[in-house]
Amino acid sequence: MKFISCQNVSEMLFQCEIEPCSFKFSVGYNDCLILEARITILKECGAVPETVSISACKSDRLRTSFDCVRREDMAKLASKTAIITGAGSGIGKAIAMTFSENGANVVVADVNLEAAEKTAYQINDNGRRGLAVGTDVTKKDQVLEMAEQCLRQFGTIEILVNNAGVMSPPTPMEDLPEEYWDRVVEINLKGTFLCSQVVGKEMIKAKKGCIVNMASMCGHGPYPECGAYSATKGAILSFTQQLAIEWAEYNIRVNSISPGTILTPLNENVYADREIYEGRSKLIPLHRPGYPQDIANAALFLASEDSSYITGTDILVDGGLLKIAQQMLPGRAGAKER
Numbered sequence: 516m517k518f519i520s521c522q523n524v525s526e527m528l529f530q531c532e533i534e535p536c537s538f539k540f541s542v543g544y545n546d547c548l549i550l551e552a553r554i555t556i557l558k559e560c561g562a563v564p565e566t567v568s569i570s571a572c573k574s575d576r577l578r579t580s581f582d583c584v585r586r587e588d589m590a591k592l593a594s595k596t597a598i599i600t601g602a603g604s605g606i607g608k609a610i611a612m613t614f615s616e617n618g619a620n621v622v623v624a625d626v627n628l629e630a631a632e633k634t635a636y637q638i639n640d641n642g643r644r645g646l647a648v649g650t651d652v653t654k655k656d657q658v659l660e661m662a663e664q665c666l667r668q669f670g671t672i673e674i675l676v677n678n679a680g681v682m683s684p685p686t687p688m689e690d691l692p693e694e695y696w697d698r699v700v701e702i703n704l705k706g707t708f709l710c711s712q713v714v715g716k717e718m719i720k721a722k723k724g725c726i727v728n729m730a731s732m733c734g735h736g737p738y739p740e741c742g743a744y745s746a747t748k749g750a751i752l753s754f755t756q757q758l759a760i761e762w763a764e765y766n767i768r769v770n771s772i773s774p775g776t777i778l779t780p781l782n783e784n785v786y787a788d789r790e791i792y793e794g795r796s797k798l799i800p801l802h803r804p805g806y807p808q809d810i811a812n813a814a815l816f817l818a819s820e821d822s823s824y825i826t827g828t829d830i831l832v833d834g835g836l837l838k839i840a841q842q843m844l845p846g847r848a849g850a851k852e853r
């Protein structure tokens with residue numbers, strides 16, 4: 516909000532160094548002249564137009580208040596605060612950058628503090644507000660500290676993205692070491708539960724909130740030799756629905772995203788093999804692997820008012836990959852002549 520004093524609209528526009536595009540005037544109550552204007556700021560935002568609203572009150576002397584709705588105020592997450600776990604890398608980092616570009620304050624929570632700090636630094640460098648918090652999502656005391664730091668710094672938590680997740684090295688189930696199973700279940704599933712419970716209590720108090728859980732296409736169809744991974748992602752789909760129905764009465768929406776195969780540090784070693792890259796790209800109906808930004812776009816939709824009537828659902832972002840099973844079946848149903 517920027518206040519200026521001036522005698523008339525032209526002077527006001529001159530002071531603000533903006534050019535008018537179109538105006539709407541209306542006369543308000545008492546002796547106040549309420550002036551509403553929608554203008555496009557050309558000088559402030561260059562090629563990207565922004566609208567601003569102006570109100571002017573006439574009493575003893577003409578006082579004009581200029582309410583400049585900057586681009587971030589008009590963005591989808593303006594003034595909201597989001598906690599994103601695992602935001603030091605890959606998909607979480609893309610979500611953190613996208614949310615901050617859309618006006619959100621972002622808590623970058625990651626067990627790797629150095630990586631979290633890099634993301635937060637990038638956010639702050641772009642003129643937004645990011646806070647790095649070293650958090651292991653499997654440790655309740657650290658999750659509580661994450662929420663407390665967020666509240667201390669930003670005062671609210673409107674959005675939680677449970678993104679932190681890991682895979683174990685490929686192993687057939689009959690040989691899977693118990694510690695592989697435990698680690699994946701602890702981080703992917705228990706971490707999602709702990710963060711949801713701790714942050715959810717704040718959201719319940721505030722009677723509003725939005726949670727986005729990171730599931731996977733593996734939760735819809737298992738991936739061979741990935742140990743507990745598919746099981747945890749299937750459980751996240753179910754947990755999402757559970758929370759959605761329990762917390763709808765508190766105005767908290769809970770949804771999940773199921774990424775397909777996305778190019779991130781989680782699988783860059785696989786995609787480094789050109790043959791695998793090309794083989795996978797050929798198979799995927801949209802003929803490319805996904806990028807972290809593809810997931811961040813879905814997360815932005817689920818975290819914003821654009822999805823205000825959506826809860827308990829999952830968005831599959833896989834380039835069509837899970838739909839190709841029938842295409843690979845030899846022969847064709849109904850091909851036999853009658």
Ligand SMILES: NC(=O)c1ccc[n+]([C@@H]2O[C@H](COP(=O)([O-])OP(=O)(O)OC[C@H]3O[C@@H](n4cnc5c(N)ncnc54)[C@H](O)[C@@H]3O)[C@@H](O)[C@H]2O)c1
Nearest residue numbers: 601603604605606626651652679680731774776777779781
């Ligand atoms: N990349 C894919 O193809 C793909 C596909 C489906 C689902 N996913 C899911 O997306 C999410 C992000 O994956 P990514 O590909 O960006 O992986 P990534 O390895 O690039 O990032 C994961 C991040 O989580 C952090 N992390 C790990 N353990 C943690 C813990 N205990 N507490 C807090 N943070 C922790 C890591 O430090 C890392 O920064 C995961 O839940 C993953 O299962 C990824």
